[in-house]
Amino acid sequence: MSNGNMTLNLKIWRQVNAKTEGKFVDYKVDHVSEDMSFLEMIDVLNEQLVRKGDDAIAFDHDCREGICGMCSMMINGKAHGGFKGTTTCQVHMRLFKDGDTVVVEPWRSRAFPLIKDLTVDRSAFDTIQQAGGYITANTGNAQDANAILIPKPIADEAMDAAACIGCGACVASCPNGSGMLFMSAKVSQLALLPQGKAEAEKRVLEMVQTHDELGFGNCSNHAECEATCPKDISIEHIARTNREYIAAAIKHHEKDRSGGGA
């Protein structure tokens, strides 16, 4: 396929706001180059729409280099298109063929209310993070990086968890709409490190409770989240969270009984 010659048929979810009904609208985009990213292809379509005086399709994006996690959309029924370890902004049009029909939908989750078209409100993730995804430390100069030695395998595991960009693909692709993969990445990245261990119990209890209260579904170990995560976060982190959670619940139960603070 020579450059700039692809034509795509798009079926895109349009919805003015959360209060109105949405629907799929068919669009045709000509002159798509295989070097374009998926977002650039939508940019081209939006230019066409604006020239016609139509409303541009709203979609989230920021870095366009796979690190911010904003570019959330379902492409052909899969989060970020379902290409391994790839965010939507890193999906290139060479992965599609001339004449393809592509369905584009927003994340569908009760915990992520729709704002407009393909944009959803993912602040439920911030709420989970605020419930315990931090460490309590005095401010001031940062400690010398080598003052606390951390074995390489543990540092690697914490780093793997910290690679989560909070895009929400785990929730979007989970058959149960669960936010466990995101939450467990945040639990893991801190629980593995000495700085995070001090508050590990309180953290997991509060983050799980907040996750459940926000209307996410329950994890039943399909592992579809791991399969669609653009950062390849493993469900081993969910297993760690499950272990941390039961241990914390038992310890806090004993504290409750002995009258100590929980």
Place this chain on the structure above:
Amino acid sequence: MTTAVAHYFGSSIGRKQLIAVTGLALCGFLVSHLTGNFLLLMGADAFNLYAHKLASLGALLYLAELGLLVALLIHLGLALKITLENKAARPVKYLGKKNTGRGTTIMSASMPYTGLVLLAFIITHLMGIKYGSYYTTIVDGVEMRDVYRTTIEHFSSIGYTVWYSFAMICAAFHTAHGFSSAFQSLGLNHGRYFGKVKLLGILYAIFIGAGFASLAIWSHLKGV
């Protein structure tokens, strides 16, 4: 109940760990049940003697039955609750949601349905055998229930044998996901060995499904 305990049992993780523990307990029961069933192959006397010994455990047997019933009710009740919650977590459906093939399987996706088939099956199974037609026989001078005759008579019906075999396929599907899933829920996944846990779960599922179903077909052929 302390608040920590109340939170645990109300939380998504606490509930799935209860589903895991009760599920594994039921998996253990299936192994002992199937082992007992293999005595069918050794003839009426061996099977009846085994059943008689079990029945003569008296209070101990009732206790075990009560334990199983409680495990089943917890497993079923919590699973129904989380399934309904999960449906509610996605109020607007996708137009054409596709799985990547690297996560969700037919086994994991069909858990609620295979579970409900198994519930229906357990009821028909108890009515057909445990509370089914009652014959007596004498083995070694002792009078006891001829549950072998009940079994063979019961499976002489092709309809019931098909239903039983279908239910056992569902049991295999259910445990193929459920077995390793329980380990994950309990936090027993440290990467390296989890592939083996998954394999063990699949072997377990095949053993259970094929074991029970083949004995049902054997009993059917014996009875016609």
